[in-house]
Amino acid sequence: MRAATAAWRRAIGLTALILGAISFGGGCSLLVEKDKAQCVEDKDCLRFDAGSLALCQKGVCIASGLGPPGCVNRAPTTEDELLNRCTTGKCLPFDNCARLGLCNGAALPALKDPPQPDAGQ
Template identity: 50%
Template sequence: MPSFSSPRRGLLASVLLMAATGCSLALDTEPAQCGSDADCERFGTYPVCQEGVCVPSGLGPTGCFRGNASSEEQFLNQCTLAECVPFDNCARLGLCNPGEALPDLIPRP
């Protein structure tokens, strides 16, 4: 059975040590991603810091004003959680075919 010489054992030990610690040297091992909402600004789209992690706030649209508005422009451009939901009124009423005649009007009571 071949035996390892002392220099080879030292080299093997150092390679194993580098392999074991290599990931921790390349990765951010900080336990908290953020300490305040300002730390999350680098991600854009207005994330907030919750329990040390940046999470999406749902605020929009892009470029909106965050904070307490002090002018009319800021007030009109405030961020919101509202969503735009498309609605097809034509399909709901069944009047989408331009060639068809409109239905009769409902008589007054």
């Protein structure tokens, strides 16, 4: 009787394990795309990063290098669009304090007096 109960429990456990593996395998097919091409056109790449301007090349999304996020990537029709065109330029920080050496808490140098005009002319 005891051996039959143990065998019965093993059978139930094995069945549950098999059913779980089958349902998990089926669930993965819903999450993973089977299509080999990531994209067909540029707008298919928006799902990866809404702020980026990824390009679709040979079925794969690649970074365009354009920015900043939210820039206008079409022919501008207004001055605002022209000023917000996408570019490959990068914003680099500039440390004017280090360049001029004036940000250490010291006062600015005194201004020089202008030269006196010549009264003879």
